[in-house]
Amino acid sequence: MYKHDMPAMDIAPRSYNSNSYTMNPVFATNKHSTGPITTGGSVVAIRYEDGVVLGADKLISYGHLRRFRDQTRIFKINETTVLAANGEQADLRYLVDLLNAEQKQAELRGDGFEKGPRAIHSWLGRVLYHRRTKGEPLFNDIVVAGWDRKESRPYLGHVSMLGVAYEAPVVCSGIATYIGLPYLREAYQVMPTMNRDQAVDSIKNCLTQLCMRECRSSNLVQLAVVNNKTVDIKDNIVLELNWDLAKNKLIKN
Amino acid sequence: MAMFRGQYDNDVTTWSPQGRLHQVEYAMEAVNQGSAVVGLHSATHAVLVALKRSQDSLSEHQKKIYQLDDHVGFAFAGLTADAPIIYHYLRNECLDFRYANNESMPAPHMVRDLCRRAQRRTQRYGGRPYGVGLLLAGADHAGVSLYQTCPSGIEYACKAMAIGARSQSARTYLERHIGELGGASLPDLVQHGLRALKDTLPAEAELTNRNVSIAIVGVDMGFSVYEGDRVDSYLAELKAETGGTPSTETSRERAKTPESMEVEAS
Numbered sequence: 076m077y078k079h080d081m082p083a084m085d086i087a088p089r090s091y092n093s094n095s096y097t098m099n100p101v102f103a104t105n106k107h108s109t110g111p112i113t114t115g116g117s118v119v120a121i122r123y124e125d126g127v128v129l130g131a132d133k134l135i136s137y138g139h140l141r142r143f144r145d146q147t148r149i150f151k152i153n154e155t156t157v158l159a160a161n162g163e164q165a166d167l168r169y170l171v172d173l174l175n176a177e178q179k180q181a182e183l184r185g186d187g188f189e190k191g192p193r194a195i196h197s198w199l200g201r202v203l204y205h206r207r208t209k210g211e212p213l214f215n216d217i218v219v220a221g222w223d224r225k226e227s228r229p230y231l232g233h234v235s236m237l238g239v240a241y242e243a244p245v246v247c248s249g250i251a252t253y254i255g256l257p258y259l260r261e262a263y264q265v266m267p268t269m270n271r272d273q274a275v276d277s278i279k280n281c282l283t284q285l286c287m288r289e290c291r292s293s294n295l296v297q298l299a300v301v302n303n304k305t306v307d308i309k310d311n312i313v314l315e316l317n318w319d320l321a322k323n324k325l326i327k328n
Numbered sequence: 329m330a331m332f333r334g335q336y337d338n339d340v341t342t343w344s345p346q347g348r349l350h351q352v353e354y355a356m357e358a359v360n361q362g363s364a365v366v367g368l369h370s371a372t373h374a375v376l377v378a379l380k381r382s383q384d385s386l387s388e389h390q391k392k393i394y395q396l397d398d399h400v401g402f403a404f405a406g407l408t409a410d411a412p413i414i415y416h417y418l419r420n421e422c423l424d425f426r427y428a429n430n431e432s433m434p435a436p437h438m439v440r441d442l443c444r445r446a447q448r449r450t451q452r453y454g455g456r457p458y459g460v461g462l463l464l465a466g467a468d469h470a471g472v473s474l475y476q477t478c479p480s481g482i483e484y485a486c487k488a489m490a491i492g493a494r495s496q497s498a499r500t501y502l503e504r505h506i507g508e509l510g511g512a513s514l515p516d517l518v519q520h521g522l523r524a525l526k527d528t529l530p531a532e533a534e535l536t537n538r539n540v541s542i543a544i545v546g547v548d549m550g551f552s553v554y555e556g557d558r559v560d561s562y563l564a565e566l567k568a569e570t571g572g573t574p575s576t577e578t579s580r581e582r583a584k585t586p587e588s589m590e591v592e593a594s
Contacts, residue, residue: 187470188434197430225431225469 111163111214116292117251118159122231122244123274126302127220130278131159134293156192156221157299157306161249163214192221192230204238216248250289255281283314341453355479359461361593362405364495364528367463368488373546374465374472376403377521381594390594393543397422400466401551405492407459408594435466439475447481497527
């Protein structure tokens with residue numbers, strides 16, 4: 076049995092599937108994953124005229140426990156691609172390790188070809204689909220954001236844990252799919268050619284609203300801004316949460 | 329030096345006292361037995377021009393240019409039977425790359441993969457190296473590229489190159505005109521290729537629409553192979569410059585070409 080098969084029974088979160096003997100990670104005779112353990116919360120992203128803005132908080136939960144409160148969940152792969160995901164953060168970091176190794180190989184080759192967002196998005200979709208088919212999925216809904224050099228345009232895509240990959244101007248993972256996506260879609264429809272600052276504001280607003288509604292979230296967040304030149308990750312942004320609604324005070328929007 | 333060759337050339341894993349692998353060199357000699365292929369490129373287009381051989385008057389001329397994907401293909405010289413093997417391998421690599429990455433495979437990656445494979449075969453007992461050299465032409469969003477590969481496993485990035493029988497004459501032509509290639513228009517580029525190829529012809533042979541293949545790829549143009557009637561206009565332009573009229577191959581010419589006796593290499 077591998078180490079990751081055997082968390083201590085009293086602190087391990089219950090299997091999401093059932094309480095059966097075989098599905099309990101301690102006794103499972105297969106090595107297949109049963110559910111996510113150390114999880115990240117939502118990810119939100121929006122495309123603007125000259126790039127993409129992606130936001131995620133810095134919390135990694137262990138079931139209901141807010142276990143790691145200052146963790147990077149946004150990963151820059153190269154100057155044209157950045158990604159983040161909800162769900163099992165160990166799985167995400169495993170994928171990022173593979174992508175970083177490939178990026179290092181590309182740099183060592185030095186022939187000017189490296190995987191851009193389109194290739195990474197496609198590759199992740201194939202890997203996730205393959206794992207789901209084997210019955211040992213990687214528990215992540217991944218957001219891939221970047222700049223497509225071949226077509227000179229911003230690139231924003233989403234891959235679900237089942238390997239469904241698509242491109243869209245607004246993309247979210249986790250609870251944000253229900254709360255944040257409509258919010259950001261409206262912002263995009265009103266102004267599809269928004270500029271960078273407008274995109275950053277809408278992401279920050281979205282994260283603030285999310286933080287107040289989603290349990291496993293935090294107001295300490297990171298933002299990644301991608302444009303045609305580089306990926307810029309802004310760390311340690313603290314969102315201002317307005318809890319006046321809890322004091323029965325009217326909030327003006 | 330020559331008298332030691334016989335003792336050290338039985339298999340590819342034996343060095344000669346002079347530090348040579350004779351089997352690898354013999355494999356490179358096989359490339360020289362094949363008919364000539366010429367490759368050249370400008371800033372925007374790459375062109376491959378190949379001389380096809382036919383075994384006898386009953387046979388079709390042997391295929392020399394293989395398309396690997398929308399954006400890349402190669403021409404080969406050497407052992408005819410080895411070419412489709414390499415073609416299938418590279419074609420699968422292209423398709424796998426497209427499946428995983430939703431993008432065309434960069435030519436440098438393909439060439440490096442192939443050359444690693446070729447090198448392995450020079451270091452393994454019981455096998456032999458590939459008997460073909462390739463001129464691989466590809467295009468991507470950054471530009472066009474031309475690579476030469478060799479049975480030894482070496483890859484060369486080229487501005488222009490010719491390999492195969494009597495290819496030195498073609499290389500001489502290309503060296504003389506190398507300065508004109510970078511900014512050449514596509515029709516001019518093809519004419520340069522044809523003129524270089526013409527220099528490799530044996531006495532009394534001619535370029536005809538049956539023994540010439542042309543392939544063109546560009547930044548905005550997918551890899552396209554021209555054979556038969558579709559090379560007529562290019563050959564006509566070539567003839568117009570040098571005088572005379574284009575002709576289809578006659579039996580007199582076929583009887584004269586010594587390569588028709590050689591079965592293996594094309």
